[in-house]
Structure formats: structure tokens, C-alpha cells
Amino acid sequence: MVLQQKDHQMLTDRDIVANALTLLLAGEDTTANTLAWTVYLLSRHPEAEQKLIQEIDQHNDGDPLPWPLPSLPWMNAVIKESMRLKPVAPQIYLEPMNDTCIGDVEISKGTPLFLALHAGALDEAYFSDAQSFDPSRWTNREGASMNALFPFGGGARMCPGRSLALTEIKMALHALYSNFKLIPLQDPNSVRERFAFTMAPLNFRATIIRR
Numbered sequence: 001m002v003l004q005q006k007d008h009q010m011l012t013d014r015d016i017v018a019n020a021l022t023l024l025l026a027g028e029d030t031t032a033n034t035l036a037w038t039v040y041l042l043s044r045h046p047e048a049e050q051k052l053i054q055e056i057d058q059h060n061d062g063d064p065l066p067w068p069l070p071s072l073p074w075m076n077a078v079i080k081e082s083m084r085l086k087p088v089a090p091q092i093y094l095e096p097m098n099d100t101c102i103g104d105v106e107i108s109k110g111t112p113l114f115l116a117l118h119a120g121a122l123d124e125a126y127f128s129d130a131q132s133f134d135p136s137r138w139t140n141r142e143g144a145s146m147n148a149l150f151p152f153g154g155g156a157r158m159c160p161g162r163s164l165a166l167t168e169i170k171m172a173l174h175a176l177y178s179n180f181k182l183i184p185l186q187d188p189n190s191v192r193e194r195f196a197f198t199m200a201p202l203n204f205r206a207t208i209i210r211r
């Protein structure tokens, strides 16, 4: 952006600051908190954590950051299940530019809309035993409806950073569980959801030990 400004003068300083802020706000906390929730949920479900470690070990050739990442179906399922139960961006705020209709609800231009992106993800109609952490629902393709999961939003404004985020999360999980184990330092029930633009695990502390 700075080069573009220097060479073509199409971006103002304000444009650059606004874009840098969007990328930081939209890209950093979301990915970091998804990783934190995933690790927290794994620490509460040792059998799922052990299965992840086994899957990583099967494909581990000693390279700390293998590229391209091997196909790790259990890790993918763990990430999806974490994003379903603990979506870091559970709400979005929209404003239609024209009168419109969503389903059978008429909405006038300019009406502020507050959408709960995570509503379907916790609905028993789409996910059996919806409150429980069960990554196998994604590997068995049972009790899970992909159409009800929107952790990255949808449509034309769907998160443009989703592939980067998923790659970062997979690489971090691979690096962590290849060599280390996480020991939570608190009663799991004391960990709370804290919503401040993104939803983070409040009070989650862990120590990392070599396994």
C-alpha cells in the first residue's frame, strides 16, 4: 500500500491507516483466539487431543514446519468443531443499502441489522447433541450440517482471510502438538467467553511441557 501510494498517489494516509487497522483487527485476534479456544477444548477432551497427536506423529518427518502441510482430517475436524462451539466472530452488523426482504421479513433501507452468525451452529436441528465437543461428527459426516456453520460469514463480504487463518492455525497446532503438551492451569469451568469485538477465552492459562 505504501509503495502504491508512492508510485501512483491513489491511496491517502487515511486509507492506509484504515486498511492496516482492518487487517490487524480482523486478522490477528480472530486467528489467535480461534487457536486459543481450540487448544482449550482439546485440553478438556484428552481423547481428542491424543488422536490429534497420533495423527500428527503419523505424518511427522521431523520437519518443524512441513510445507505443504500433510492432509490431517482429524485436525480439520477439531478446528471446525472448535469454530462451531466457540466462534470468535459470533455477530455481524449490517445495513441494507436498498429496501430488501430476508425470508419473509421486509427490511427498509438503512435499518441496522444485528446478525447472530452462530445461531445455527448450536441448533439441534442441524447438529445432534449440539453443545458437546465432538469432532468425529465432521469425519463421520453424521450429526453435522455444513450449511449451518458460518464462522467466516458468507456471500460477497465473506472473510477474505479465511484460507490464511486456517493455514496459520494448522501450522500452529502442528508445531505445538508435534513436541509439546498443554497443561491447563485452572478449573476449566472458570474459563469464560469474553466478547470484545472478538470472543476470547477469559482466564485460560496453560503451561507447555515437552512430551
Ligand code: HEM
Pocket: 022, 023, 026, 027, 028, 030, 031, 034, 088, 089, 092, 150, 151, 152, 153, 154, 155, 156, 157, 158, 159, 160, 161, 162, 164, 165, 166
Ligand atoms: C479464524 C480467523 C478468522 C475468522 C473467524 C474471521 C471471521 C470473519 C467474519 C465473520 C467476517 C465478516 C464476513 C461477512 O461480513 O460475511 C470477516 C471479515 C473480514 N476478515 Fe476475517 N476472520 C478471520 C481471519 C481473518 C484474517 C487472517 C484476515 C486477514 C489477514 C481477515 C480479514 C478480514 C477482512 C478484511 C474482512 C472484511 C471483509 C469485507 O467486509 O469485505 N480475517 N472475518
